[in-house]
Amino acid sequence: MTLTAKSVARAALVSTLVAAAAGAAVLAASPASGAASTLAAAAQQSGRYFGTAVAANKLGDSTYVGILNREFDMVTAENEMKMDATEPNQGQFSYGNADRIVNHARNQGKRVRGHALAWHSQQPGWMQNMSGTALRNAMLNHVTQVASYYRGKIYAWDVVNEAFADGSSGGRRDSNLQRTGNDWIEAAFRAARAADPGAKLCYNDYNTDNWSHAKTQGVYRMVQDFKSRGVPIDCVGFQAHFNSGNPVPSNYHTTLQNFAALGVDVQITELDIEGSGSTQAQQYQGVTQACLAVARCTGITVWGIRDSDSWRASGTPLLFDNNGNKKAAYTSVLNALNGATGTTTPTTTTTTSSSTPNPGGCTATYSEGEKWNDRFNGQVTVSGTDNWIVTVTVSSPQRIIATWNTSATWETANVMTARPNGSGNTFGFTISHGGNWNWPAISCRVA
Ligand code: G3I
Numbered sequence: 001m002t003l004t005a006k007s008v009a010r011a012a013l014v015s016t017l018v019a020a021a022a023g024a025a026v027l028a029a030s031p032a033s034g035a036a037s038t039l040a041a042a043a044q045q046s047g048r049y050f051g052t053a054v055a056a057n058k059l060g061d062s063t064y065v066g067i068l069n070r071e072f073d074m075v076t077a078e079n080e081m082k083m084d085a086t087e088p089n090q091g092q093f094s095y096g097n098a099d100r101i102v103n104h105a106r107n108q109g110k111r112v113r114g115h116a117l118a119w120h121s122q123q124p125g126w127m128q129n130m131s132g133t134a135l136r137n138a139m140l141n142h143v144t145q146v147a148s149y150y151r152g153k154i155y156a157w158d159v160v161n162e163a164f165a166d167g168s169s170g171g172r173r174d175s176n177l178q179r180t181g182n183d184w185i186e187a188a189f190r191a192a193r194a195a196d197p198g199a200k201l202c203y204n205d206y207n208t209d210n211w212s213h214a215k216t217q218g219v220y221r222m223v224q225d226f227k228s229r230g231v232p233i234d235c236v237g238f239q240a241h242f243n244s245g246n247p248v249p250s251n252y253h254t255t256l257q258n259f260a261a262l263g264v265d266v267q268i269t270e271l272d273i274e275g276s277g278s279t280q281a282q283q284y285q286g287v288t289q290a291c292l293a294v295a296r297c298t299g300i301t302v303w304g305i306r307d308s309d310s311w312r313a314s315g316t317p318l319l320f321d322n323n324g325n326k327k328a329a330y331t332s333v334l335n336a337l338n339g340a341t342g343t344t345t346p347t348t349t350t351t352t353s354s355s356t357p358n359p360g361g362c363t364a365t366y367s368e369g370e371k372w373n374d375r376f377n378g379q380v381t382v383s384g385t386d387n388w389i390v391t392v393t394v395s396s397p398q399r400i401i402a403t404w405n406t407s408a409t410w411e412t413a414n415v416m417t418a419r420p421n422g423s424g425n426t427f428g429f430t431i432s433h434g435g436n437w438n439w440p441a442i443s444c445r446v447a
Helices: 005-020 039-044 062-071 096-107 132-149 184-195 214-229 252-260 277-292 328-337
Strands: 049-054 074-077 111-119 156-161 200-205 235-238 265-273 297-302 353-356 363-371 375-383 388-393 399-404 407-410 415-419 426-432 441-446
Touching (some): 039 328, 049 062, 049 096, 132 184, 156 184, 200 214, 200 265, 252 277, 399 415
Parallel strands (some): 049 074, 111 156
Antiparallel strands (some): 353 363, 375 426, 399 426, 407 415
């Protein structure tokens, strides 16, 4: 994503001060940006969007549309662009409900995420029993026709949805599409690029939020492979459907940062978190901060507006209650987007160290150091290689004000890249915390 002039200036300022710091200098914390009063306006301050899923049959509900128009600047059709909706009979395309959503969004100056061109689920009846070349060709024709119809109107397409298996295999999910050959995903991406060269092309999945899960690693390897072979992929969508059985992982920054380091944008595409009150609000804050801490996390979409609009309505997982009132979760997201802290308890737990496994062959372990009223020290030890690149991401209003035993550069004001400077594999830094005691997110890769 493009850095704003403000963030570049901030990064330069911090970089200069760090270079000049003698270990304990303090940089006064400044707010990330001015306070905005809607989710979209708050996200736009850092060049991001804040979106929602929309159902065509609710566009006549004035409460729903009022919130939609006021709060969001990105729209995803919840069901209306899926294969069963857009090609109910083979070769006969139907865009009525999808167009209602796209036209509403565009008339309101909002952008659209397309969801989804190819998926094992929500296939029209005629496709479900197809196989082999006939199915492959039908899928590619669907991708081409739908992406061509909406050419120029879609910010990003979920080209392929949910193609990886749950559990420990880290491999592909079995499906009629998968049985057409392992290259079905890249074939779909190439067809989508040809049909709409201006749209960002995403792979989208769920249960890929925890960096240590096999499914996350499987998707990571596919994206790494696609990038290395020139398959046209621009982004990875993390659905982010959370509840007590599938909680927000503490390593979420790491997941987003590691995917972004492959050279793709990352987006949170279907966020909902079951729960209520301050617990739910803290979890929403943590997810929002995880995105904000990754320069290439370009936006967040929640999967519906009011709790009653959710596919998991009984879990009250959204930002507005059934009457359209703002929940505590709404306020925590808005404050996080505005760069505010202190409204909810930090989600990071305090233990003595954390380590981040990396498939590229190194591990970075963070340890707490000394603490003062205004700042604290941290230390990172790298194992697995002497040729490392470690990314240290702090959350606003924190700033790294000093480093030692490393050569440091800044991606943004919040993201430092550390490399060896001949002092060994342990380096340290001082963080001016501004009241935010959260640990930085650490990730490691081999140079
Ligand atoms: O509209 C019909 C209604 O006329 C009919 O009486 C009723 C009977 O079952 O069905 C209604 O359609 C339902 C539709 O939602 C609209 O409510 C479908 O049965 C139901 O299957 C469909 O569920 C959707 C689900 O995807 C299908 O896979 C959910 O709304 C939608 O939120 C959900 O979204 C998915 C994402 O696409 C991918 N990631 C996971 C996410 C949550 O499951």
